[in-house]
Amino acid sequence: MTTAVQQFIRKHLAQSCRILVGLSGGADSVALLLALKEAGAHCIAAHCNFHLRGEESDRDMKHCMELCDRIGVKLLIKHFDVTARRAATAESLEMACRALRYDWWNELIASGTCDYIAVGHHREDNVETFFINLLRGSGINGLKGMLPVNGNIIRPLLKTSRADIEKYVSKKGFSWVDDHTNFENEYKRNKLRNIILPEIERLFPGATDAMVKSLDILRDNYTLYRTYINEKARKYILANGSIDVSGIVNSEAQYSSLLYEMLSPKGFTPSQIENLIKCCDGTCVNAQSGQLFVTPSCPFVLERGILSEYSEKHNIKKEERFRDLISPALKVSTLTTNEFNSLKQKRLL
Structure with a gap:
């Protein structure tokens, strides 16, 4: 995994760039931080405490603090009042947390704290995103899934499986924490992750690998599509x-x-x-x-x-x-x- 992250950095980033890792304490973000540090990247970590799960939220924060202290990485922590945000915006719980998280990260970029935000999305996350957008009635923009680099957001583990991530963390002698809500099937993404996609893989072995290949093709198609759109749009954009x-x-x-x-x-x-x-x-x-x-x-x-x-x-x-x-x-x-x-x-x- 470290080699793959090194190749990602060489392909997409300047060697001297500063990377902020969104660290939740879960296996994905822990693996990402460990791999970036081992790859020689200049990185710090950022943890969001939304205080939505009582003692479990504080447990996650403590785990991140202990991890960063152990490997010698600076950790930034931000506490959020999600209830107040939702009262002001009427957003869903997921959207409120996402907005608060990205607003803070963008502030850190604007202040010069870092150049990029690294998030631990992996290949199964991308397949889930494809299905969520498909069920919403999305076009090629949504069906292409997440991009390895999207502005200041980078996803070095996007082609790595969840199983390989967990093996990597365990092999390095580290642990992670699990959010118990990830195992509840109230949300659409959790239903896909815990019920539908495992059943598809059981009925059609190798389906996940095939879908990942399809996502790669769709991303290439999207690049051509955007080129075509931009050429068309230029004809109708006036001088002002x-x-x-x-x-x-x-x-x-x-x-x-x-x-x-x-x-x-x-x-x-x-x-x-x-x-x-x-x-x-x-x-x-x-x-x-x-x-x-x-x-x-x-x-x-x-x-x-x-x-x-x-x-x-x-x-x-x-x-x-x-x-x-x-x-x-x-x-x-x-x-x-x-x-x-x-x-x-x-x-x-």
Whole structure:
């Protein structure tokens, strides 16, 4: 495994880069930290304590502290209030933890603490991701699985099996901790991991190896796909960065897919992209010049088929600036107690 990690570093990273290892205390992250250190990488570790499993959460943190002290690696620890995050965002438990974790890691990169974040995803994780995205109705972007390098996130163990990871850690004389929730089948990923994929492997021996090969092919296909998309997109991106949506709708056979690939990174949802298309193909009865589309990043304006970021030069009423004109407006009213009781008696509430 150490040799494979050394080859990964030579292929993808500068030898002098600083790597932060996301260390949970599980076999995957422990193996990753040990292999990177043995490969000569300059690395530190980061542990997130979400305080969701009581004493078990503190046990995991203590295990990480003892491991890093034993091998001489600096460990950063961050405590999180997941309940407060969910109350503010209405996210699922998994999404809240993921957002908190990656927000912290991105802060560490921005502060110059490290150049890359290494996570311990292995080949079975990637197969699970393929199935989860398949069940969601994903395209090639989701079906390709996770990438070995995705921006500042690296996955040196992505082609390594879970069994080989555990053998490596044991052979090195180290141990790991298990999260008991990984063995509960409440979540979709756990059902795949504990029930469905083992049954597929039992019925079709070698299925996991075959699926890993398919993922490699899909990643290569995705590279070609992205090259094609980028070439197509350049034809419709104007000098000021605006996008000729009407040109795409009227000229491209797969205009919906092209617009999705161009606009989803900007925060556009599939329904917003559908509304954009309707504005440009004449099927939206309420379409008018100056339609506003609000995304998490910024508002966009569609004028005469051209989509651009909103600015003060656009002649849109102030009260309409930050809502989708395609979507029905939500009106919020404050009622007095008497008004509320009156409406309730009339069965209007």
